Amino acid sequence: MSEAANPTMGLEVSNTEQAKNAKTLFGFWVYIMTDCVLFASLFATYAVLHRSTFGGPSGETLFSLPNVLAETLILLTSSFTCGLGILSARARHKNKVLFWFLITFVLGVAFLFLELTEFRHLVITGNSWRRSAFLSAFFTLVGTHGLHISVGLLWLAVLLGKIFSKGLSKNNIRQLTLFSIFWHFLDIIWIFIFTIVYLMGALGK
């Protein structure tokens, strides 16, 4: 009797656990959506102010497109390796998970490095956020994205440390899934920054 009852009990437990996971994922999805509204207000600010250069340079003269293309491809590739890491996590391959997420981490750092190099160059040449309303809006929008990337990298580093020392647990896999949603979302935001800020800026629009 008890042996017959046990499997169903186990199933029920795993079912409620799955329901809990689904709730966590949905809650995180709602957070991501509210973050979209934050970025939307920054995009709106940029759209309103991008012509207010106060006699200073516009995006047409400031932006270096090859550099931005490199950033875009790096972030896109990191989003892809993050997906491969999730597939490995689902197959419970600890070493593959560490491998793919380590690549994601390195690509994220490379992206951040390129972005900070661009910021540094702008500030050194006298075009910091203090120069014009356009540059204030630019630094706020792109900087907020960069800040999200930094927080994501910190989160990923902690997760990788946990997985390296304690192995893949259900908890870790759930957190990796949440991280992957966050990372894909940042890639989607970057598509719009790439198009609206950089490409349209280079066209003088």
Add this chain to the structure above:
Amino acid sequence: MSKHQGMIVAEHETSEGSLKSYVSGFVLSIILTLGAYLMVTHHSFTADRIVGVIVGLALCQFLVQMLFFLHLGKETKPRWKLFVLLFMITVVLILVFGSIWIMNNLNYRMTPEQINTYMNNQGGGF
């Protein structure tokens, strides 16, 4: 019974995203990114037309990544994620186009003198 349910769970897990979906999402995204980039670097059309095309390409890439990376199409029946997404898109459109509309309208209706007077009254000014 329990075996049957286990199969459903396994099926659900594989439908969350396969290697194929990640690879196709990645390849499509690269094509769309390079397409937009080349449109801008080779000025083959007027700037207005290029803006239209690259915004279209960005929206395509948004869809590609939502479907292939975030697996939005694979959601089961009460599609809450999709509803929240659609609500968010509505809010974003109102926020962005509303701001642009209001600010352009203000810009159009105010003379530079009015703007200066207003700024001085606010204690700001240039």
